[in-house]
């Protein structure tokens with residue numbers, strides 16, 4: 099059977115991998131899967147978003163479900179609205195941080211949680227077998243407009259407040275965050291300076307991934323206007339990245355470590371991914387909490403957060419989950435939580451960031467045909483823990499071996515013929531040794 103879904107929903111280039119014709123059938127498959135009820139649909143501002151949303155909505159209605167059309171909205175606003183308004187499902191048309199020619203879709207259940215791999219498998223099965231249901235003329239669904247941003251903003255403001263008047267520069271990259279984050283922060287009393295905060299589906303402002311390379315202008319402006327904080331989102335604003343009061347980009351590992359240790363207070367569990375830095379463990383353990391590591395990807399993080407009743411889930415990519423409000427990664431909420439943390443601790447972000455250590459991380463990829471990946475990973479799981487002074491072994495996503503002074507992760511790439519090695523050590527020598535030992539085991543088989 100073919101595949102529709104990748105690690106984060108359906109994703110591809112419009113007109114090539116992704117077409118409106120497909121989206122009608124995907125809509126019908128979704129309607130068949132949920133078997134009736136109301137579905138909220140929203141999208142980011144990509145130029146192909148409107149046609150794909152219309153196609154998807156047509157399919158959903160053709161399958162006998164009702165559609166609530168949320169228009170352009172951040173992914174977390176859609177997910178949260180599904181939960182608050184108690185709807186059957188949500189669908190967002192987005193390609194997240196990918197360039198403007200890409201688009202895709204991601205689905206949400208009635209709890210506002212992303213569809214799991216099993217649920218996606220079932221939709222795929224319906225889609226490829228063409229076993230969707232079409233309903234008779236008198237049972238086709240209808241659509242009406244809905245303001246998911248208003249629902250989201252009201253719910254956030256009901257729950258969270260800020261006392262201090264922060265000065266914040268917000269860079270939405272012309273994405274969906276533009277319609278929520280500046281407004282929300284102003285409502286909370288912040289002075290907001292907007293950068294790329296007008297919707298433009300060509301994304302002319304900057305690259306959409308909120309990484310250091312794409313945020314040089316934000317860094318400069320934060321410094322120039324003497325802001326307390328810089329905030330950036332990806333295209334659908336389910337991610338957040340921050341710049342400190344000195345105009346320096348704060349890496350995702352540090353952001354996860356800071357938020358996690360602040361949120362766990364003296365006890366509780368936080369979830370992060372196998373590729374996150376050990377500064378997360380150190381910060382959380384120091385604060386009195388516990389870290390659970392899971393597969394890379396925000397869906398895995400959300401599932402584990404729910405399973406363990408965790409207080410926080412975060413990925414170094416900037417996907418942050420705050421389960422006190424909901425279970426979807428949420429960029430605008432991430433921005434507010436960072437401000438709440440600064441308010442409560444009463445110190446500038448630059449100081450908090452400087453207190454965290456930075457350990458050398460190295461990444462390497464080794465070419466490996468797909469057919470022998472399994473054999474290689476079996477060898478790695480047997481050999482690598484034996485070669486190192488292993489103190490803990492994690493096998494949820496590849497093989498992650500932890501030693502007293504570092505860790506190494508060996509993962510087969512899901513999409514390409516490579517084995518990827520990531521290592522972090524307390525010194526450059528340790529990092530180098532970990533990569534070398536892992537490479538040796540992998541290369542022995544290839």
Ligand code: MG
Pocket residue numbers: 193194195332333334335336337
């Ligand atoms: Mg995203």
